[in-house]
Amino acid sequence: xxxxxxxxxxxxxxxxxxxxxxxxxxxxxxxxxxxxxxxxxxxxxxxxxxxxxxxxxxxxxxxxxxxxxxxxxxxxxxxxxxxxxxxxxxxxxxxxxxxxxxxxxxxxxxxxxxxxxxxxxxxxxxxxxxxxxxxxxxxxxxxxxxxxxxxxxxxxxxxxxxxxxxxxxxxxxxxxxxxxxxxxxxxxxxxxxxxxxxxxxxxxxxxxxxxxxxxxxxxxxxxxxxxxxxxxxxxxxxxxxxxxxxxxxxx
Numbered sequence: 001x002x003x004x005x006x007x008x009x010x011x012x013x014x015x016x017x018x019x020x021x022x023x024x025x026x027x028x029x030x031x032x033x034x035x036x037x038x039x040x041x042x043x044x045x046x047x048x049x050x051x052x053x054x055x056x057x058x059x060x061x062x063x064x065x066x067x068x069x070x071x072x073x074x075x076x077x078x079x080x081x082x083x084x085x086x087x088x089x090x091x092x093x094x095x096x097x098x099x100x101x102x103x104x105x106x107x108x109x110x111x112x113x114x115x116x117x118x119x120x121x122x123x124x125x126x127x128x129x130x131x132x133x134x135x136x137x138x139x140x141x142x143x144x145x146x147x148x149x150x151x152x153x154x155x156x157x158x159x160x161x162x163x164x165x166x167x168x169x170x171x172x173x174x175x176x177x178x179x180x181x182x183x184x185x186x187x188x189x190x191x192x193x194x195x196x197x198x199x200x201x202x203x204x205x206x207x208x209x210x211x212x213x214x215x216x217x218x219x220x221x222x223x224x225x226x227x228x229x230x231x232x233x234x235x236x237x238x239x240x241x242x243x244x245x246x247x248x249x250x251x
Contacts, residue, residue, distance in 0.1 A: 001232035005030030008080040009229070010073065012036045012063050012120060013090030015046035017189035018139060018218045022087055025222025027052050029230070031085065034076040038062050063090055064111035066119040073123035083127035085229045088117035088161070089139040093191055095150040095198060106153050113157035114164065121168060125177075133176030135229040138165045139221075140183045140240060145248060150198070162240045169238035178237040180228050185244025187216040211246035 009026045013019040014035035023033045023046075032055045037043050043058030050056045057079060061072035077083050091113045094105045117138055128134030141158040148155055162181050169179040186192060186206045192215075196202055207213055221243050227233055228241075242248045 002226055002230045003030055004085075004226065004230060007031040007084040007229075008034070008076065008082050009085035009087065010034050010036060010076055010083060010120070010124065011087040011089060012116065014087070015039070015042040015058070017089075017191070018184060018187060018221055019087065019089035020046060020049075021218025021220070021222050022089065022137075022225045023056070024050065024219065025226045026085070026229070027055055028222075029226045032056070032080050034059050034080065036061050036063065036072060036090070063116040063120055064108075066115075066122070069116070069119040069123040073120070073127060077127045077130075082131050083124055083134070084131050085135045085137070086120055086124045087137045087139070087225065087229075088120055090116055091139065091157075091191070093151065093154045093194075095195070096153075097150065098152040101153055109153040110157050110160075113154065114160045117161055118164060121164075121179075125172075125175075128177055129175065134178075136165070136168065136177065136179040137225055137228055138162075138179070138181040140165075140181045142183060142185055142242070142244060142248060144181075144183050144240065145242075165240070166238045173237060178228075178234065180233075180237060181240040182221060182224060182228075183240055183242045183244065183248075184221060185210065185216055185242065185247040187218060187220070189218065206247070209247055209250050210244070211250055214245065216243065216245060 011023045014023045015037045061068045143155040144158040144162045165179045165181040
């Protein structure tokens, strides 16, 4: 039921962090994977780490541009013959007090974290039709649920991605497209490494609230990603699932 053999997955921001962890899981499940990013050097390094041969490719694209998303999806379909899965993982953050954000910083975060997910979903939709269905997996955040300091723009974008997923799940259900969202807790990535530097007490606070008493690793999201993008979960859509070691249920 969890076999992805014959499937093709697009993973935005797939050259590192959570996206890379999910890409590895997809490859182990038999899928072919296209890593999407803006940095060709990082793309080449990621492919070398995967050691997946022709089963993995890198496609350069700035997904904050709708036009580049359309070209990217077309290239993946042309090179692999189909598109079955889209993981909207690419994201960024600029940490400011709410009153201190420049308007351009707000737009940059929204374009990268939220608008790009919509553009990529639109771009993949025709290929899903030709494949007789598809799976979209959005990567949200604990800040899809909670408030925070130094993160109004990021939290707004991640709250929006949950609602985007729900709306598309309803609208695209007749097309046999399932749309779900993962809400990572505190995962060891480049983004959270920056947060640790900014907030010296962050790590102790996270560990004390997380029942499993550790930070997550990018590979911790691979299992649920494979499951949701497999035929085993064809009747699951519109969900937002925490992957957080119990952080969100701890009082």
